[in-house]
Amino acid sequence: MRRRLVSALLLATLAACSTQQELRMAAQQEQFGRAAASQGDWAQAMRSYAAAVDNVELGRGDLAWQARLHHQAGRAASAACRYDAAEFHFRNAIALAKRSTQSSALSYKALIDLYERQGKTAEALAVRNELGWHQSWALGAFADLESLPVGQPCGTPP
Structure with missing residues (x-):
């Protein structure tokens, strides 16, 4: 019995260190x-943030931290013209922010902007409807807070 208790304690200690x-x-x-x-x-920023997300999940880290990392990975993916990855990260950021009772407004704004940049007005409108009119209207306050640097549009040769 004592040996089992010591083994369980040792395993718990190793798990905490990990x-x-x-x-x-x-x-x-x-x-x-x-x-x-x-x-x-x-591209490197996106990979680094995505790796950070994986480690925070493995380490059972704070949901708000996970949401922030997903948001940053989404911003980097959007700037790298990886729209599918950006959408994935923004949607995860929104879900995690809601679960942690943090604001998901910046990720909603980024997702709407992502859709609008791609000409996906129906998808952008669906996200606005998901928010409701009052919250969607208030997103204008974040207009310049999260803007990405202006560079060449995606698909434009250097």
Whole structure:
């Protein structure tokens, strides 16, 4: 009986160490993502933020942190013209923000902008309807807060 108790305690200690290691790795990957984004290397930023998301999930990290990382990965994916990945990350950011009782307004705004940039007005309208008129109207307050740097449009040769 004593041997089982010691084994269980040892396993719990090892699991806690592993969790902390994954969260430290996530923080480091988030920094790598920020550095890549500041240099305009959006593909690398997207990969770093996505890796950070994976580690926060493995380490059972805070839902608000996961939402923020998904949002940043979505912004980087959008700037890298990876619209499918951007949509995935923005939708996950919205869902996680709601579960953590944090605001999902920036991710909603980014998703609407993503659809509008692609000419997907029906999808943008559906997201606005999901929010409701009052909340959708209020998103205008975030107009310049999260804007991406202006560069060449996607699909334009260098």
